[in-house]
Amino acid sequence: MRGSRRVFVLITLGVPFAFYALFVLWPFVQAFIYSLTNWSGFSPEFEFVGIHNYVALFQDDIFMKALRNNLLLAVVVPLVTIVLSLALATMVTVGGSSTGSVRGLGHSSFYRVVSFFPYTIPAIVIGLLWSQMFDPSNGLVNGLLTSVGLDGFKSFAWLGEPSTAMPVSMFVIIWGFVGFYMVLFIAAIKGIPAELYDAARVDGAGRIRMTTMVTLPMVRDTMQTAYIYLGILALDAFVYMAALNPSGGPQNTTLVMSQDLFNTAFKKGQFGLASAMGVVLAVVTLLFAAVVFLVNRLAGRKAN
């Protein structure tokens, strides 16, 4: 029996893990090694150049611009998405009568189902759809704005102006995710024991106090998860930016590290440098997750 169990574990765990190690873990390790070389990919030979690639990256204005764009995305996109989805979720769950037991809003399943639609649309299609919506002359956005008399928008290039390209790109990502997190928050709010709300109500708490004193502390862990997921997504953002502004936007205002990496590797063939970009991206991602954990920890200690 022991022997057969060992065979069972070896096959059920060993085979999938070997596969995973070959296609995921091993490339991760290799990326660190390549990042220390000047490998161009076309010749089998390469030299170790130490941290030369990293030094080059931090002196590269375009990469630093992309890094700053990613950091901006990682701050704004999760924040706006979470605030908006939590507000909508709160309205759905406790928007009903304030007397008697806590009651949700009537017909709320309609809002829930509709808001979730964008999550079922592939990101590349979301990007395409909105690049058409924001098209200077044929897009619906300018069509609606000019039809209400705002002629200044007649052929306004939302994605071509340095001042609007980034905010519009952020809006598109946020549009894609609010519904998903709204549903997640609705589930989290409904998981809060009703007694907590009843007790707060007996104490005379109004809606706003109930939200700040009961809902927010109870969904804090869901918010942390959401912040990390959205932040990781914003630090990537490749597919949205590739669809909205394939070349990085006006004056590189929407260029992100992943686009720079992709071009450096598969268009310029500088695989060593591209791997170093990947390492920077990974380190930034891990630091970001660590900061979110830390902030949540500190906020939790303060609340208790």
Add this chain to the structure above:
Amino acid sequence: MSVTEATQATEHPVPVKDQSPTSRGDRAVTTTSHVVLTIWAIIVILPLVWVFLSSFKTTGEIFKSPLDLPSKLQFENYSSAWTDSHLGLYLFNSVIVVVAALVVVMVLGAAAAYSLARYPFPGSGVLYYLILAGLTFPIFLAIVPLFFVLKNLGLLNTLPGLSATYVAFAFPFTVFFLYPFFRALPQEIAEAAEIDGAGEWRTFWQVMLPMARPGMVAVAIFNFLGLWNQFLLPVALNTDESKYVLSQGMARFASQAGYAVNFGALFAGVVITVVPVLIVYIIFQRQLQGSLSQGTLK
């Protein structure tokens, strides 16, 4: 579970005539909520409706005004998207790659999660964390070496190669999500099955796996959506046009510029891509939301 009760409560609101002094404030809050939620619903739906209508317009009509309705239903856009832009072929490729990857990753992921959960051994914790690491690191870190791993195996620009990478990158999430499910299953049932003479394999396949069904369904849905939407892996590893998947076919519209784009076909392509998944979602939305709330309550 309180979730289901709460859902029922919201879906069948009791029409109570409120006579308390707060009811005016209540009405204001309820009205405001409806207004805000309706505005958001419009922001979500309007682009979809516009794309749907535009997909029936001629190129001339698309350039004339974004607000006009199509003069007559222009089904050529659909045949053009399907045939000339090869979306039919790309859809077929997508289905093959995603379905194959989904079946394999569910089997491998369930087996690994089950083994990890039921038979811990010295070192299994390390394996678990190595698997979790795959969830934390961005795919972008791996993409360059992965290109050469596939090249060396002769799998670059092949559908099986793409499918294999899909399996590998969906694997950590699958294990991460299924592991708690198998942990929570009662050991006694497996032990009873083994006393009755079932071997390890039968216990896993015929007794424990069926009990983890709710978890399997939820993971399969999320894996499907994730793989169906995957963009970076095919763009980097599958550059042969005859083997494009749907997301690549759509991306080609974005990389073409200006008048070279057949806008009618683009809109029709968006509809072709969005509608099937949207219909499946509307049918299964209750299960999906159920699994989401289960995930958060755990």
